[in-house]
Amino acid sequence: MSEVLLRARDVTRRFGGLMAVDRVSLDLTRGSVHAVIGTNGAGKSTLINILSGELPASGGSVALHGTDVTRWPQPRRARAGIGRSYQRTTIFPNFSVLENCRLAAQARHQRPWAWWSDAAACRVSVPAARAAALRAGLGDELDRPAGTLSHGQRRQLEIAMCLATAPEVLLLDEPLAGMGAEETERMLALLAELKADHAIALVEHDMDAVFRIADVITVMVNGAVLASGAPQAVRANPEVQAAYLGAAV
Amino acid sequence: MAMQSGRLASVLIAALGLAVWPLVGGSFSIDLVTKTMIYAIVALSLELLVGGTGLVCFGQAAFFGLAGYAAVKLSPQAAAPSLFWLLPASMAVAAAYALFMGALSLRTRGVYFIMVTLAFAQMAYYVVHDTPLGGGTDGIYLYVKPVAEVAGVLLLDLDNPLAMYYFVLACLAAAFVFLALLMRSRFGRALSGIKINEQRMRATGFSTYPYKLAAFVISGAIAGLGGFLFAVKDGFVNPELLSWHLSGAVLIMIILGGLGHLRGAVLGAFAFALLQELFKSEALFGAFAKHWLLALGLTIIASVALLPRGLIGAGSLLVHRLRRTPRIDVGAGVSR
Numbered sequence: 001m002s003e004v005l006l007r008a009r010d011v012t013r014r015f016g017g018l019m020a021v022d023r024v025s026l027d028l029t030r031g032s033v034h035a036v037i038g039t040n041g042a043g044k045s046t047l048i049n050i051l052s053g054e055l056p057a058s059g060g061s062v063a064l065h066g067t068d069v070t071r072w073p074q075p076r077r078a079r080a081g082i083g084r085s086y087q088r089t090t091i092f093p094n095f096s097v098l099e100n101c102r103l104a105a106q107a108r109h110q111r112p113w114a115w116w117s118d119a120a121a122c123r124v125s126v127p128a129a130r131a132a133a134l135r136a137g138l139g140d141e142l143d144r145p146a147g148t149l150s151h152g153q154r155r156q157l158e159i160a161m162c163l164a165t166a167p168e169v170l171l172l173d174e175p176l177a178g179m180g181a182e183e184t185e186r187m188l189a190l191l192a193e194l195k196a197d198h199a200i201a202l203v204e205h206d207m208d209a210v211f212r213i214a215d216v217i218t219v220m221v222n223g224a225v226l227a228s229g230a231p232q233a234v235r236a237n238p239e240v241q242a243a244y245l246g247a248a249v
Numbered sequence: 250m251a252m253q254s255g256r257l258a259s260v261l262i263a264a265l266g267l268a269v270w271p272l273v274g275g276s277f278s279i280d281l282v283t284k285t286m287i288y289a290i291v292a293l294s295l296e297l298l299v300g301g302t303g304l305v306c307f308g309q310a311a312f313f314g315l316a317g318y319a320a321v322k323l324s325p326q327a328a329a330p331s332l333f334w335l336l337p338a339s340m341a342v343a344a345a346y347a348l349f350m351g352a353l354s355l356r357t358r359g360v361y362f363i364m365v366t367l368a369f370a371q372m373a374y375y376v377v378h379d380t381p382l383g384g385g386t387d388g389i390y391l392y393v394k395p396v397a398e399v400a401g402v403l404l405l406d407l408d409n410p411l412a413m414y415y416f417v418l419a420c421l422a423a424a425f426v427f428l429a430l431l432m433r434s435r436f437g438r439a440l441s442g443i444k445i446n447e448q449r450m451r452a453t454g455f456s457t458y459p460y461k462l463a464a465f466v467i468s469g470a471i472a473g474l475g476g477f478l479f480a481v482k483d484g485f486v487n488p489e490l491l492s493w494h495l496s497g498a499v500l501i502m503i504i505l506g507g508l509g510h511l512r513g514a515v516l517g518a519f520a521f522a523l524l525q526e527l528f529k530s531e532a533l534f535g536a537f538a539k540h541w542l543l544a545l546g547l548t549i550i551a552s553v554a555l556l557p558r559g560l561i562g563a564g565s566l567l568v569h570r571l572r573r574t575p576r577i578d579v580g581a582g583v584s585r
Contacts, residue, residue, distance in 0.1 A: 103453070115436055
């Protein structure tokens with residue numbers, strides 16, 4: 001049986017009178033990609049924000065490894081093993097690729113009081129950063145300023161930064177956005193490889209990619225779950241087809 | 250590597266120049282350079298916040314002035330206090346106020362943060378301005394300057410202008426080296442990350458608030474060092490040391506020199522002081538010297554427009570313009 005790493009139960013988020021996320025429950029298990037799809041404004045990114053701790057939930061609970069983390073702030077959740085990427089690339093453009101990853105790896109070994117010691121010579125965070133960049137396919141770009149990378153490479157760097165924090169759960173918000181065909185293939189290959197030892201939640205609009213890589217799909221409409229299950233079952237669901245009005249599901 | 254060697258060489262040449270200046274300069278220039286080095290220390294402290302962490306603090310004068318007042322108030326009236334306890338005590342007063350100000354103001358962002366820090370500084374200003382504690386607008390005098398004495402042997406007498414000059418130079422060098430080391434450490438790298446993208450830093454696992462608060466306290470303590478030196482140098486403090494004019498001037502210094510560079514903060518302080526003296530000169534500008542603030546303001550506006558990376562970036566900007574090549578920023582946070 002697959003190991004459930006992150007469990008959300010009846011997660012709710014209200015913005016005034018708007019129910020952005022309405023009693024959503026899902027399990028993220030190691031070795032599987034759980035895609036969350038839906039039209040714009042369906043609440044997908046808000047759900048990711050709640051799971052990562054960026055937004056507090058108005059109701060419901062989030063548990064990591066069985067521990068209730070609902071009230072934990074985002075940095076604590078990140079250190080506990082929840083990594084996330086954003087819709088918009090959030091790298092440090094002035095830093096080199098290696099320094100981006102090193103800074104992310106530093107989150108696990110902060111030692112802020114060691115003001116005399118050079119961060120670039122850290123014996124813990126530098127190897128972790130190299131390994132993460134290598135795994136994300138950026139091994140040849142370590143010394144390059146991140147701001148000069150292509151769009152696809154920036155998205156890879158975003159994943160590498162997540163990996164540098166040694167997470168078990170990856171919450172990826174539209175990692176394929178704006179990518180060309182070749183870059184999409186590279187990213188899908190990376191996600192397929194990462195899935196072996198991570199639980200991945202994937203918010204994505206590219207339906208071809210979603211149905212190729214996802215093991216479980218949850219469809220959201222107006223903040224609530226419309227359907228959830230294996231890709232074939234979701235594809236065959238008449239309610240999903242109706243909600244998408246002939247979109248390529 | 251070559252760039253780092255160039256930076257180190259420029260810093261060493263500047264330090265050497267300052268070290269030999271008293272041998273060639275007259276007493277007026279020694280006094281002016283001493284005062285400018287003190288402002289450079291305050292500029293370095295603000296650079297840690299603005300250039301290093303992305304926190305535009307408009308209340309740096311509060312730390313400067315409070316440490317100055319602490320130095321005077323804590324000194325005995327008729328005996329020379331020991332530098333060994335008076336200096337740390339004055340810095341501690343500034344750091345404590347920075348802790349108080351930072352703990353509350355860091356809960357705000359952007360323009361609100363700027364306004365809240367200004368409000369805290371003005372609070373401190375009115376406390377010394379309107380109460381007997383600070384001597385009102387007249388200020389208060391430091392009658393006997395501190396000394397460094399060990400086992401009856403006088404190591405340093407700050408009543409001597411030359412000793413004061415070299416002590417201020419040593420403090421400037423110490424503050425510069427400390428901040429350079431700090432910014433390349435894990436703490437400093439985290440501050441640079443917070444400056445660029447705080448949201449990403451939190452998502453990565455950094456609780457950013459304690460980092461920013463620590464930077465605020467360190468900055469306050471270093472500004473307090475400047476305030477202590479100023480009080481000891483002049484033997485006098487008044488509420489103007491805490492005024493928003495000084496906070497604004499220090500902010501202009503680091504912008505003029507080039508944000509994100511410790512060398513820029515020092516260069517900016519010297520450029521500001523030189524421009525001030527230049528435009529005040531009646532020998533050069535005649536009756537227009539009365540309007541030196543106008544000339545200074547116009548010069549600063551022109552330099553910010555023409556040198557967006559400040560004086561420290563003027564050389565590389567010129568080279569890139571001459572070669573007609575685009576300049577790619579690869580500097581990470583604060584450089585030395």
